[in-house]
Amino acid sequence: MRILAALRDSDHRLTRRMAGWDSAWARRLLPPVEEAAEHTKLWWAAAAAMAAGGGWRGRKAAAAGIAGMAVSELLANGVAKKLVQRHRPPKEWIPHDDVEDRPDSSSFPSGHTAAAVAFTAAVVPSWPRAGAACAVPTVLVAVERVHSGAHYPSDVAAGAAIGIAAATLVRKAPRLLSRCMGRPRVAGG
Known part of the structure; x- marks a missing residue:
């Protein structure tokens, strides 16, 4: 129990620190990143x-x-958010106006981060340079989700793990399906 309490305390401390990050660079760049990532437009x-x-x-x-x-x-969004009901970080932790735009759904996991990581990780095997280019906005989306007060860092980490799992499933799905359906055997093979 002590380990879980220490992890939760670290998660809360990092949330307050990232949300309180007051930088002209962050104030200019992160809101447009959030807008572009909304509804997976980006x-x-x-x-x-x-x-x-x-x-x-x-x-x-x-x-x-x-x-x-x-x-x-x-x-x-279809499974994890329904299984884990977690409140968003408290509004009083967020010292800027972005806190008003938060969704009402569960904080865990970050669906924006899951989509960003899944898209990027699924692109990489087919076109590594395009995947590398997508990695930059993917990282910015993850940072923005905590900075805006929409998520805790652990929500973002869970979203990233889901994104990697989703990309892996997409990459391996053809092989898994062919195994499940049974490939016809070739004579002499």
């Missing part, structure tokens, strides 16, 4: 750009990213 735009300008590899990466994002949305 990732749909990235997929469209990849599909339009990346040829076959771009279309494959875009499809993988969208699939990863869809699986993460199901896991984070």
